[in-house]
Amino acid sequence: MSNPPGLRDSKKAATRQAISDVATRLFIERGFENVSIDEIARAAGVARKTVFNYFPRKEDLVFDREEESRALVRQALAGRGNQSPVHAFQALMRALLEDRHPIFRINRRPLRFWRTVAASPALVAHAHRLRGTLADDLAAMLADAAGKPTTDPHARLAAAMLMDTLVVAYGEALRAFREKRQPAAAFASVLERGFTGVNAALAGTAYV
Amino acid sequence: MSNPPGLRDSKKAATRQAISDVATRLFIERGFENVSIDEIARAAGVARKTVFNYFPRKEDLVFDREEESRALVRQALAGRGNQSPVHAFQALMRALLEDRHPIFRINRRPLRFWRTVAASPALVAHAHRLRGTLADDLAAMLADAAGKPTTDPHARLAAAMLMDTLVVAYGEALRAFREKRQPAAAFASVLERGFTGVNAALAGTAYV
DNA sequence: AAAATTGTTACACTGAGTATAAGTTTTACG
DNA sequence: CGTAAAACTTATACTCAGTGTAACAATTTT
Incomplete structure (x- = not known):
């Protein structure tokens, strides 16, 4: 079932974490409504679509547990x-x-x-x-x-x-x-x- | 407080009701997600903005009590x-x-x-x-x-x-x-x- | 009948979310 | 190894909800 992590999976985890961290910081700094997905993507150095890849809705950047x-x-x-x-x-x-x-x-x-x-x-x-x-x-x-x-x-x-x-x-x-x-x-x-x-x-x- | 209705108010009430009725019918026919505000406005013979005037969010067309x-x-x-x-x-x-x-x-x-x-x-x-x-x-x-x-x-x-x-x-x-x-x-x-x-x-x- | 209110409309815009296809990187396999 | 398949990322373009603004039209007030 759970093979050794593998490069791909660890990269995925890192990307996801990076996006989440950036988003959290921006949300705390300026409030949820005043941060766009575009900004988050730019700040995380990733494509807009990639953000939606990991977090289908904007709210999922906040609640994901x-x-x-x-x-x-x-x-x-x-x-x-x-x-x-x-x-x-x-x-x-x-x-x-x-x-x-x-x-x-x-x-x-x-x-x-x-x-x-x-x-x-x-x-x-x-x-x-x-x-x-x-x-x-x-x-x-x-x-x-x-x-x-x-x-x-x-x-x-x-x-x-x-x-x-x-x-x-x-x-x-x-x-x-x-x-x-x-x-x-x-x-x-x-x-x-x-x-x-x-x-x-x-x-x-x-x-x- | 509550003066006699007046033409303006009754027109407002009628417009609101017309929009609500049209929306309800369309939602029942085709489902909430498959009906756009544009369509509702067109079907009700009213400007898009007027719909938002009475119902700030699309969901308010369904829940308004x-x-x-x-x-x-x-x-x-x-x-x-x-x-x-x-x-x-x-x-x-x-x-x-x-x-x-x-x-x-x-x-x-x-x-x-x-x-x-x-x-x-x-x-x-x-x-x-x-x-x-x-x-x-x-x-x-x-x-x-x-x-x-x-x-x-x-x-x-x-x-x-x-x-x-x-x-x-x-x-x-x-x-x-x-x-x-x-x-x-x-x-x-x-x-x-x-x-x-x-x-x-x-x-x-x-x-x- | 003119002026002031108030509702309607047209136009232009932002931002979330989706679709698609092309480009990259990782993995699997011969 | 090296190549092909699989999986992730990206660019591009689109739909739709919702907002802002100013012009316009209808009603109400005086």
Whole structure:
């Protein structure tokens, strides 16, 4: 499957990284809307088309780590043993928090990142869109794990509420960090409230 | 405040309606992505710029009733007496369902509408975006009603979960309608589950 | 009936995103 | 090795959404 990297692949990785780095810098300096793909291509010493090659939409230059989280969840649900799908998901989140997993990294970088996002209507819109598609995916995974049809409303409800919990908890953790309070405690507090809600909502179904 | 309509205003309303009707028809016939603003303008006998005058973004030709629902909620929260904000919201939703309010209309029209939406990635994305901004607005309204800062995480959690409940319940009602089951019952069933979850999540806060 | 408002239009422009074919570099294979 | 196939990059040209501006036309006000 995964052969030794090879010159081509490492060049590709380098090009992709170069474009991403240049774009990130420009976006932070001047804001997402005020940087054109042309500029990014020029600054990265690459053709306009090459940028689109790696990042089909401009927003992908900012958000390009969806797949990572999806894989994490899929994996956790696959290896959940006889635990219920929702509890497996909740256990995963608690573990990620406990292990300080990079996906929940709470420091100055994501703070700056989300500040850049908040400053751009297009990026805020894209973030909402991502939340939506991730919730849809999670719903399908939960339904699948419970052996229900992928459109089961209980799965959709559970997935959406779990996503909300994560988003709100993470946002609150960042706020706590900014205000020099305890981020992990803030995160956990919202997390447990949300989980309590989900468990109550789904009581009596195959998901909890 | 509201003077008699006047020729200008009625012409405006007519133009807007004409554009909207033409666009709706074309979108249903050929799909959102396969109809350009130019075509809509031509078919409506109006300048391209006039279309953008009434509908700043192409997606607004499809979704243009956000404000309506926002007003409904704002109104309910304003006149809630000594009821908690979340319960006032829940009571409103139960009442809208009970009264067969047009906003929760369940028949062939919204079914076709959402089929058109589902067929277009851009429209699905926009629907997610709308869900997000409506949840943000609701959070601000709830926080405001409870006398908390607009960024209160509990308000955000409640608002997001309430939005999810509505979206999933409505989707399930449409599905029930399509499958000739009882839409209202399906709606109510998801609604009450969601509300139970929200109430459990927010227990002990100022919101329930 | 003239003047002031306000909506419509024509024109020109920017920038995202797509299509295609030609040019380069890497890899695979004899 | 050296050549051919595969894969990435590039140039070019295009479509379409969305914005800015100023001229124009219709309505409303006085």
